[in-house]
Amino acid sequence: MNRFYIISLDPAQLNDYSALCVMERTDSTYRLEWLRRKRGLPYTDIVSWSKKVFLNPRYRKDTTYSPVFVLDVGGVGKAIQDMMTAANVSTTGIQYTGGAAVSREGGNYHVSKSFIVGKFLAAWDEGRVLMPANASFLEMFQSELKAFRGEMSSQGRAKFEAEQGEHDDMVMCVAQAVWWGEHASPKPIGPLVFTGATKPGINGHGDWFSEAASHHNHGGQGATFIGGINHK
Numbered sequence: 001m002n003r004f005y006i007i008s009l010d011p012a013q014l015n016d017y018s019a020l021c022v023m024e025r026t027d028s029t030y031r032l033e034w035l036r037r038k039r040g041l042p043y044t045d046i047v048s049w050s051k052k053v054f055l056n057p058r059y060r061k062d063t064t065y066s067p068v069f070v071l072d073v074g075g076v077g078k079a080i081q082d083m084m085t086a087a088n089v090s091t092t093g094i095q096y097t098g099g100a101a102v103s104r105e106g107g108n109y110h111v112s113k114s115f116i117v118g119k120f121l122a123a124w125d126e127g128r129v130l131m132p133a134n135a136s137f138l139e140m141f142q143s144e145l146k147a148f149r150g151e152m153s154s155q156g157r158a159k160f161e162a163e164q165g166e167h168d169d170m171v172m173c174v175a176q177a178v179w180w181g182e183h184a185s186p187k188p189i190g191p192l193v194f195t196g197a198t199k200p201g202i203n204g205h206g207d208w209f210s211e212a213a214s215h216h217n218h219g220g221q222g223a224t225f226i227g228g229i230n231h232k
Helices: 043-054 077-086 113-125 138-146 169-183 208-220
Strands: 003-010 017-026 029-039 068-072 092-097 103-105 108-112 148-152 158-162 224-226 229-231
Touching (some): 003 043, 003 169, 017 043, 017 169, 029 138, 029 169, 043 068, 043 077, 068 077, 068 169, 077 092, 092 113, 092 169, 108 113, 113 169
Parallel strands (some): 003 068, 068 092, 092 108
Antiparallel strands (some): 017 029, 103 108, 224 229
């Protein structure tokens, strides 16, 4: 079983809402464990809030990987990312762009909002995004989702945003987490099998790996042969 946590932040200026969520990913399923939004937070408070959630030991217990932290680095997000880095929190930034291509520069991704939303909605429609039935955030999240609209521009590009007077902070926070899990999450690596030792030796005796090790070690007087590398 491949299980880990994704912490996602949609930061905002002082007079708007910042949203933060914790998504548990198990194989190809996402479970929204925790979601909050706060208004009127200075940058330092956003960083402290995010770091406290990220460092919760719960998100490192019995997991395949350590938790990952993703955030929108457009607008105020780049300053937040720099402050998180200074606070010793490794982050992955998402910069919203136009078009359908996804690119990566350094540790940050450049991807369109419509592509992120599309990945989220696809997983949602397939029943792979799970919500706790009695969660305190459920009603507010569903309200944002109902007010979230998509339209096609004259250039044929999909555009997603909240209706006028509504917010989409929680929706985008969750969508970022699902997109990262679908597109960029670590892939499980199967067991490594070394088959070189099954090859017969040069003289038909022993095996290739033993002879190679003996040759590189020069009878115990030379370099050490580890993993096919001559270590002097």
